[in-house]
Amino acid sequence: MKNSEFNDRAYLDAFMRTAQYLASLTTHEDVWNHIAELMVKFYGADSAGFARQLETSEIEFHNLRPSDRSCRAFPESPEILESVREVLQTGFLAWRTLTVFEEPYTVVLLPIVVGSETASAMLVGHVTAGPISREILNVYLAVAGLAGTTVNKLLSEAELKEHRAHLEKLVSERTRELTRTNERLELEITQHIKAEQEIKRLNEELNKNIIGLEEANKELESFSYSASHDLRAPLRAIIGFARKILDEKGASFDSETNRKFGIIQENAQRMGQLIDDLLRLSRLGRTGLNRSKLSMEGLVQEVLAEIRSADSEREFKAEIDELPAAYGDRAMIRQVLFNLLANAVKFSRGKQDARIEVGNIKSPGEQVYYVRDNGAGFNMKYYNKLFGVFQRLVSESQFEGTGVGLAIVQRIVQRHGGRVWAEGEIDKGATFYFTISPKEQE
């Protein structure tokens, strides 16, 4: 095929083969590699190759064909270099006729557009003084266009492939991660379910215990109920019938028989008192607390007045400090103060200058109140028996009492969330302390 003669069929044939060939390529490097080859083989060019601008703005020639011929002179030719820059810059084709060889040599430079920019210039050389016919130039332009499109397509495909691979990698990584997370979650869920089952089991157990406790409580209630009823009726009979005998036959009794009857009655009454105290103690556990703000000073004054009026002949001195208000059940706290003050009065009986002190100690988060007397006191050795039910540290003949008073004090204070303790010394006196919250709680 000679450049001067344009043969439609031959060029069409060459172009079709070029297109087929390009369609079979898989990488864009192949395009550069083979196009130069094709230009020489199919289109009768004497040389072909490419030039592109590097990042350093130098022009690099590549894939020059045939390697042993004139195209080796391209890089050295300032005219070619100039045209390459021109084509890359403008995107238009250009040609040059070189005179450095023995025969005139015409080089056509064609823009190869990849995407939106002119990526390269295709150089096609013919041993002719030119000009190259318009038809041939059009075919070359078409080849350059096809090359650009193919490169672009292959680049896109490669990019897409890379993308896909990246995505696949990402997906598989994420999948692995998800699988791991799932496994962990499953494990956690299993553990959670186990924990829930355990909680359920414990709850059921707790409920059973509560039911058991409720039953025990009911039993206790019915016990104290019948205690109040059944234990008092026989006592009433003992006291009543002893009295009847005394009323009917008492006149004929000698003093010894009278004394013995007195003992029967006294003891029966004492037993009545014990039952009443015991019931009061048991009731303390069952009645709800009705809390309000209490003036402790007012309560102490009230209780002392009651104690004084019960035995107006008894003399003692009472010193009451300023007492902070407390938060509690009025009736119950009054009972605490009554029991402690009555004890203080009772156990300081027979003392010269019997003195009772009521005071408070400030400590963080709680109020400590105390009741002190200078009476009989107690031996700290028996401290552990002090707050026990029916525990007495002194004999009945010395000081009367059932031994429930301090147990009641302790029960009430504990129900208010407080503590109670004491200090004492024989014949020097005793101090009873209790704490109670100054503020509303729960």
Next chain:
Amino acid sequence: MNTADVEIVLIEDNPADIELTLDALKKKNLANKVKVLTDGEEALDYLFNSCGLTADRAGCPFLIMLDLKLPKVSGLEVLEKIRSDERTKFIPVVVLTSSEEEKDRVESYNLGVNSYIVKPVQFDTFANVVSEIGFYWVFLNKPPY
């Protein structure tokens, strides 16, 4: 004893308490007009048979003294039945019991008791209380009929 002569019905199952109660009532000359019934069922039978719906309620006692702990029918049930029957609903009922339990007290008043007395263990106090109650309801109180 003719039912018309009965002034007080004592519903109590403890023989000692019965005797002590009668002793106390004797002081006010009321003891021979007391009908003693020892269980709840018997008490209701007696009351519904003797108490007619005549204008003056002839046969109705002036007072019922009622213990709460009774065999068969409890005192509270007896009280409920008495209060819900036209023939007996106005008869004064005084509960006389050993129980200081709040629920007994509250329930008795809910059912319309006239008075609630806890039997004192002390004989003197007990005797005084019983005779005073008898005297008050039989001689001083005016019934609606």
